[in-house]
Amino acid sequence: MHKTHELPRLILAGLSGGAGKTIVSLGLCRAFSRSGKSIRPFKKGPDYIDAAWLSLAAGNTAANLDSYFMSDDCVRALFIERMRGFEAGIVEGNRGLFDGMDSEGSMSTASLARCLEAPLILVVDATKMTRTAAAIIQGVAGFEPGLNLAGVILNRTAGPRHRKILRESIERYTSIPVLGTLPKIADNPIPERHMGLWSNREMDGAAILDPLADIIADNVDLDRIQSIADAAPPLAAPDYTLWPEAQGLGEAVIGVVKDEAFWFYYPENIEALERAGATIRTVSLLDSAPWPELDGLYIGGGFPETLAERLSANTAALERVRSLSRAGMPIYAECGGFMYLARSIEYQDRTYPMAGVFPLDTRLCERPKGLGYIQARVESDTAFYKAGETIHGHEFHYSCCSSQPDEEELHFSFKINRGSGIHNGRDGLTVNNTLAGYSHIHALSVPKWAPRFVAAASKFRKARNAE
Structure with a gap:
């Protein structure tokens, strides 16, 4: 009963x-x-x-x-x-x-x-x-x-x-x-x-x-x-367990970007990271406040285009994110976060340099370029997903790639079966331990996402401390 x-x-x-x-x-x-x-x-x-x-x-x-x-x-x-x-x-x-x-x-x-x-x-x-x-x-x-x-x-x-x-x-x-x-x-x-x-x-x-x-x-x-x-x-009450049991994945401090430009997060995503063992620290990409030492970074969606001038002017933050990605820190970015990791954002006939983690450019369009639910198949292992898995999420973006992506230079880990993604039915750009795309996920839909994020962050922490 x-x-x-x-x-x-x-x-x-x-x-x-x-x-x-x-x-x-x-x-x-x-x-x-x-x-x-x-x-x-x-x-x-x-x-x-x-x-x-x-x-x-x-x-x-x-x-x-x-x-x-x-x-x-x-x-x-x-x-x-x-x-x-x-x-x-x-x-x-x-x-x-x-x-x-x-x-x-x-x-x-x-x-x-x-x-x-x-x-x-x-x-x-x-x-x-x-x-x-x-x-x-x-x-x-x-x-x-x-x-x-x-x-x-x-x-x-x-x-x-x-x-x-x-x-x-x-x-x-x-x-x-x-x-x-x-x-x-x-x-x-x-x-x-x-x-x-x-x-x-x-x-x-x-x-x-x-x-x-x-x-x-x-x-x-x-x-x-x-x-x-x-x-x-x-x-x-159904016979259903919302949260996976804590797995003792190790210590990890994950920064979550929350400011005027980036604030699209489901509360359950942050809670899932905490339940998996992460300590969450809120950071900003708009101001010059120092960051704590982080083991992982989560950049959600938002309105980077309307604040592109301020984001671009904060060169210290741009360089910090570039360096963390090159160092192999696990970084997960959704939609607006992906735009920040691109080379530039074009908005209202002006182009603003961004972090350049990925060699492509984005621009805001007059009409939606991706709107609705997505279903993606993971085609290669990443810090967050395993090949063969199916992801259910959603996308809502007016931006698109303004430059033709070089598919030989870029690595897409998602094949979009429903939805648009970044380019040619692909999403989930990856480099080092950074994954970015237009897809938004909900942690309760992908219960292994948070534990894997925390495990990757803990591994990065241990490797850094061993140097």
Whole structure:
């Protein structure tokens, strides 16, 4: 008999992207947090920026739940672990409620709701719509069995008369309660750009989130929403072990680059390194602060292009990374980190020299060059992967190689079966013990990644200390 957990929870979904679920999710998290409730936010799917905003809104770190990376048992186990000590969990869905990997809706927000047995609140963009909203909601409620559609929040309503007709229509023709009606917000509080929303590192988060929370508190029935979350059924813990047992891999200090340019990391990736025995030290590639002695380096994604001038001007950091790579230190770089390790970044008609670990150049393009889930086959052994393994990850980049890569000079360790990668269906550039590419991974999807990283770092440490 598996242990069950009483976990108040709900999922917010939309009919499509742009319905307003992010704004509602942020406002709800902030409103509940201001009232003294401890909220754990979650983001469905591979996303760093929305997750960062949710973390700021709730005052607690968000976790990503993704069925492409994780089995249903893994999703439930992670959710239960992350909910420990919290009063409620709020999950922001992605895309449209039933939109998934195929016509069956696999890996959709609806499938996540069933996996977590979570009540679902639908955010509906009611622009230029009245009675039709009732038909849509009725269709959603009956589209898939096992979906607990507990209520709707109507977004972008035009005024009192519009709201009145909407509410009366939905209450007359459906059994789904209207939990709130939101006015149109004149200006988008969080504007978008090439990678999605502007990040909370570049805007005054409190100045944005508190007014959103005010709008939610004034126009949504928070008590009723809390009651819906409280009514979620007990969730049975699966027979699943999230983290590999510690293997005594030796001492290792791994630097994680966290600054304005590089901050795309899943918290579980950092935790996996720590559980494998690493001591984590945060370092920056933007300032001149000295680094501690490191045995490994992790450079995540982010926005190196918008800060390329500062990165390029910090020649001491560029030389340090070049030297560490040549010395054989294990370095793992994802997306923006790969761009930093290239020779240069071209952005807005200017070219900025970078670390030059790999002899190729990158430039930012007007349209995405890689977007979505990836599946890669490892073709050669590295410090992090073994030949023959399959990696499930994701990519989202507007940059590409601006120079034609010399495939004889470069060594790609990944063959991309789904996705784009760096060049010609290849990714995972390697030199010495450095691996870089456009692929992002989640540690729970590749459980051997962190132990191997730590083992390689420990080996490097021992070799250095023996000199």
